[in-house]
Amino acid sequence: MKCQHCEKPATFHITELTDEVPEELHLCEEHARTYLMQSEVKEDDVPSIAGALAQHLKINEAAEQLAKLDQQACPLCGITFYEFRHVGRLGCPHDYICFEEEIDPIISNIHSATAHVGKQPRSGAAGTDQRTDLIRLRREMEQAIEIEDYEKASQLRDQIAGLEDEPTG
Amino acid sequence: MFLDELTGSGGEWLKGTGPESDIVISSRIRLARNLSEFPFVRKCSESDKASIESRVADLINQESKWSDPVNYFRIDEMNDLDRQFLIERQLISRELAESNGARSVLIDSDEKFSLMINEEDHLRIQAVQSGLDLTEAWHRINAIDDFVDSCLTYAFHPRFGYLTACPTNVGTGMRVSVMLHLPALVMTRELEKVFRSLQKINLAVRGLHGEGSEAMGDFYQISNQITLGKSEVELVQQVNEVIPVMIEYERKARDFLLRESRDELSDRVSRAHGILQNAKTISSEETMHLLSSIRLGVNLGLIEVDIPMLNRLFLQTQPAHLQKMVGGKLDIADRNIHRAKYLKKSFNLGDN
Numbered sequence: 192m193k194c195q196h197c198e199k200p201a202t203f204h205i206t207e208l209t210d211e212v213p214e215e216l217h218l219c220e221e222h223a224r225t226y227l228m229q230s231e232v233k234e235d236d237v238p239s240i241a242g243a244l245a246q247h248l249k250i251n252e253a254a255e256q257l258a259k260l261d262q263q264a265c266p267l268c269g270i271t272f273y274e275f276r277h278v279g280r281l282g283c284p285h286d287y288i289c290f291e292e293e294i295d296p297i298i299s300n301i302h303s304a305t306a307h308v309g310k311q312p313r314s315g316a317a318g319t320d321q322r323t324d325l326i327r328l329r330r331e332m333e334q335a336i337e338i339e340d341y342e343k344a345s346q347l348r349d350q351i352a353g354l355e356d357e358p359t360g
Numbered sequence: 361m362f363l364d365e366l367t368g369s370g371g372e373w374l375k376g377t378g379p380e381s382d383i384v385i386s387s388r389i390r391l392a393r394n395l396s397e398f399p400f401v402r403k404c405s406e407s408d409k410a411s412i413e414s415r416v417a418d419l420i421n422q423e424s425k426w427s428d429p430v431n432y433f434r435i436d437e438m439n440d441l442d443r444q445f446l447i448e449r450q451l452i453s454r455e456l457a458e459s460n461g462a463r464s465v466l467i468d469s470d471e472k473f474s475l476m477i478n479e480e481d482h483l484r485i486q487a488v489q490s491g492l493d494l495t496e497a498w499h500r501i502n503a504i505d506d507f508v509d510s511c512l513t514y515a516f517h518p519r520f521g522y523l524t525a526c527p528t529n530v531g532t533g534m535r536v537s538v539m540l541h542l543p544a545l546v547m548t549r550e551l552e553k554v555f556r557s558l559q560k561i562n563l564a565v566r567g568l569h570g571e572g573s574e575a576m577g578d579f580y581q582i583s584n585q586i587t588l589g590k591s592e593v594e595l596v597q598q599v600n601e602v603i604p605v606m607i608e609y610e611r612k613a614r615d616f617l618l619r620e621s622r623d624e625l626s627d628r629v630s631r632a633h634g635i636l637q638n639a640k641t642i643s644s645e646e647t648m649h650l651l652s653s654i655r656l657g658v659n660l661g662l663i664e665v666d667i668p669m670l671n672r673l674f675l676q677t678q679p680a681h682l683q684k685m686v687g688g689k690l691d692i693a694d695r696n697i698h699r700a701k702y703l704k705k706s707f708n709l710g711d712n
Contacts, residue, residue, distance in 0.1 A: 268399040280480070283399040284515035284523040287530075298520065298527050303562075304589020307521025307531045310502075318396060318513040319523070325397040333405060355397070 194219035223254070265289050267326040285323045325354055363433075363442055366449065366471070367676075367684045375671070378491015382659040383607050385539040385579065386490055388450075389497045389596075391505055392524045392533035393483040396515040400525035401478050406461055409478050413462040416477045419511050420466050435463045441689065444680035450488075455479055473504065480525050481533075483508065492603055494536060494596045502592070521588060531588030536599045537566075540606055543578040543656040544613035551580075554609055562586050563602060577648035577674055582606065618660060629657030633665070637707045641696040647677045647703065665707075673706060 194201045199219035218226055261273035270282030272290060281287070287294060299305045312318065328351050335344035378384065394400060395415075398408050420430060435443060435456055443457040452465050456479045463478035476484040485508070487501035508514075515523040521531040529535075545551045555565045562585045568576045582602065584595050617625050632650035635642070655670050657663040675681055677699050683690050686698055 268403050270403060278402070280402050280525045281400055281527070282403040284394060284396050284517075287517050287520050287523050294527060298530060298588065301528055302531065302586040302588035304531075304586070306519050307517075307588055308594075309521070309532050309591035310505075312509045312514040312516050312522075314513055314516075316516050316518045319515050319517070322397040322513050323515075326399050329405075329408065333407075 192217050194222055196222045283326050375490040380607055381491050383610050384492040387494045387497050388488045388537045389501050390486040390535045392481040392529045394481050394515040396513045409461040412482050413477050431467045433465050441680055448678045448680050494600055498596050529587050532592050534592055535583050536595050537581045537583035538603055539581045542580055542610050543652050544617055545610050546578050548613045577652040626662045629653050629662050636703045639700040642700045
């Protein structure tokens with residue numbers, strides 16, 4: 192794929208996170224850098240995931256670091272940081288923990304705040320920590336079925352059933 | 361079937377009762393919630409979606425907590441016309457209608473509450489009140505949320521709050537919105553200015569059907585842009601505080617129009633009435649536009665038409681409503697003819 196602004200290959204695929212349909216940008220390194228710097232100074236605009244990342248990563252290092260970051264995947268749902276940037280949607284609740292460092296500046300850019308105030312669920316965050324592992328177990332079970340490792344699949348199924356029945360909170 | 365019963369009625373949000381109901385149409389709150397043990401909907405397998413759907417649906421269906429019977433629909437087993445019908449009534453989103461896999465909606469019989477399962481988030485709970493009544497909407501939705509929370513484990517983070525698929529909804533997961541009818545601000549071209557000042561205080565303005573939709577019939581929704589760092593009550597307050605200001609702007613614009621161009625305004629209203637009574641074919645957009653002029657005319661004492669009927673027509677002349685009333689699918693040309701007939705009949709009956 193070519194850069195939207197020149198003939199060079201597009202190595203950066205940036206997704207602007209808006210409330211509506213995410214806007215995709217395909218840019219070469221040079222144009223990506225210009226774009227990220229612009230996003231940083233633009234103020235009144237809709238908060239930009241790229242802009243927030245740029246501030247976080249420092250412009251000069253953005254290219255290499257972003258490429259490395261893109262490879263990282265959530266151990267539970269398997270979503271890569273690249274996929275998140277691409278679609279503008281996270282994969283599972285655990286992403287907020289495993290990508291916390293990267294998501295933090297994005298969130299503070301969008302909301303001009305970093306901490307929740309207000310209602311809390313009955314079991315707080317403990318219930319979430321206790322149950323998100325089911326995401327990984329179910330995914331592993333499906334993979335086991337796919338490669339016809341039924342022994343492993345049935346072990347996982349028992350483990351899942353046990354966890355599902357555990358009371359939370 | 362429940363859907364067919366709804367066809368003839370106007371829905372809670374267009375009932376047009378409550379204080380300031382000539383300008384304030386309805387108050388709406390929605391909460392985005394996810395279960396901690398499943399990926400967000402976009403990353404769900406088919407069986408994940410089916411599990412979420414059945415768990416939430418069972419929970420709500422078995423519960424006798426609701427004063428009215430709750431109606432439950434599987435969107436994936438529904439035809440396009442019924443889906444469009446629910447979108448027009450603002451009971452489901454376009455996203456829920458158009459996505460795939462197991463998904464459903466629960467609606468109480470007076471349409472004040474709806475719960476979408478497997479939209480962008482596992483749960484999208486909505487409470488609607490006619491007129492300006494966000495506080496009541498908040499009390500109701502809060503109780504429903506507490507009940508769901510007592511049976512399932514919500515995804516929550518100590519610092520980020522309720523976790524959502526899109527970081528723009530994280531924190532409270534709450535969108536508070538009030539729908540206003542602002543024809544005079546549109547006519548005097550002052551709306552842009554007002555909206556820009558709202559954006560500065562982190563309030564968003566959307567059209568009739570929410571995000572990205574056009575402002576048909578001069579209906580606008582004002583809602584909070586941010587969801588993190590303010591409590592639910594503060595978010596309600598923030599929107600609540602700005603509504604009287606919006607009402608005042610619209611009233612000033614109406615006074616201005618009456619004072620400076622009463623004849624033109626009166627002419628516009630009468631012409632709108634004339635077209636709606638006599639057209640042989642008419643589009644949905646033109647209908648909304650003309651109904652909006654008449655609604656303004658009634659509220660300014662320029663013409664006498666029954667307001668509840670007008671409110672109902674805003675909804676019943678939309679494509680899916682019209683087709684359900686006729687009892688089958690119609691192409692655009694036929695719809696426009698049936699719409700004109702229906703309008704003529706409604707206005708003539710109303711005049712008697």
